[in-house]
Amino acid sequence: MFHMYQGNILGAVSYCPDDFSFDSPELSVWVDKIRDFIGEDESYVANIRMNPDWLFFRSFSGEFSVFKSTHISGLLKEIAAKNDTAETIIGVTSNVEIINDIRTTISFKDEEFAKDLLVELGDASDLKVISQENQLLFISNHHVVIKYTNCGLESVAEEKELIRLRQQKEISLLFGDQKFEWNIIDRQASGEFEDLILELLDREPWVFSVKKVAPTNQGDNGRDLICEYNMLHHENRVSKGAESIKLGKMIIQCKTNLKHSKTTSIGKSGVDMPSTLFDYRPDGYMLVVNTQTTRDLTEMLERQRDRKEQNAILWWNAFDVEDRLRKYPDILARYRHIVDYA
Structure with a gap:
């Protein structure tokens, strides 16, 4: 299905040529904002494409990617909203998300990073988050930030232990005198x-x-x-x-x-x-x-x-x-x- 309709999904049309470049004024301005945010010494690759229309940046040292495409981000955000059946537990360093017995974590630190980066790019719209085993997708109205991180079973186990320790303290304070x-x-x-x-x-x-x-x-x-x-x-x-x-x-x-x-x-x-x-x-x-x-x-x-x-x-x-x-x-x-x- 993806191969049949990838043009519609990605916002590409067959009657326009594919225009791909590593250098353009628009790309340079956009990349400079990202580099100002993360630091000048980042190892990265960036490009601009027409048909489909996007700006793309990947940081190797920062372990994240971001691309600007109103069409793709809007489609992903709509799909995420329609399939939002997750149960969420607010943790200590992450939220634990449970969908059909599949458990992943959404790091507060990574989410804050994505929000701050998007503000730097002039995009302060609400985020939808898709958590996977080894990456998090933060989807705004115009951008998608992909943070490569361990948010699977090992991360869930670590967060469960932090939650248990927090519960111990809460119960001691709130129910210590209860019989x-x-x-x-x-x-x-x-x-x-x-x-x-x-x-x-x-x-x-x-x-x-x-x-x-x-x-x-x-x-x-x-x-x-x-x-x-x-x-x-x-x-x-x-x-x-x-x-x-x-x-x-x-x-x-x-x-x-x-x-x-x-x-x-x-x-x-x-x-x-x-x-x-x-x-x-x-x-x-x-x-x-x-x-x-x-x-x-x-x-x-x-x-x-x-x-x-x-x-x-x-x-x-x-x-x-x-x-x-x-x-x-x-x-x-x-x-x-x-x-x-x-």
Whole structure:
């Protein structure tokens, strides 16, 4: 279709000769404005063409191109407007654009560059942006600026991390004093609590891998999760990538109180830690609950830790879990059916 109608698309007609030149007064004035904007030392090529009618400039060192063609820019702008189905997330250094599950970024810096360049060329009309894997098209009424840049998967991943860090700060400032409400109503929800803890542990700097032992409907013999961890982490003072690493195996037990239960805490009778330690002899043990541990259970955990038979005895109560959910809003979003802000 393009080959059949390229003349109409580009604004060319068959009955006029092709006039192509690297030098003309109009081109020189236009190029001088661009060079004044970007600097005199740019490595570039420029030309003027009649039929189709355009001015073209490409900077090799600046990694961008710009051409002036009211016909082509008007056509591209109209197509972009008719197909504008993108969902846009305002990021930290870029907007993330999502079209049919295809994700790209539009850099604020690149967009500002295009706007300033077009103002220098006397074109302050509104811009439409088309983002592709390795370039951005900024389309005004008379010009198209093409910025060659990585705006694909790698750029999206970097921007997602910046957004996550921003969300952590926002949530800390806006919701730091807001309480959570747990909605664990049955065994299936308890199994999803294990999945939630798996994801939170996977974000811990001292955990190298974590796996679920068995599906919710199968017995796990007291082992809900198993993880490989750094036995030398010492309260997180050594993190992933550090030289002081010694791998160990940790067993994690997850215990929940159902929403309508009369009890508000987990006690010794609900935890089979001694038999689990005896049967599997892990390097570390961890208990995670969605409420609080009773005094007797806390004392039992402390006594086992003081015996130093294991490298680590850890436990998280609801406060510890909720504190981490504030830091990782992406994880919270996936489990809002079992826990959310009250």
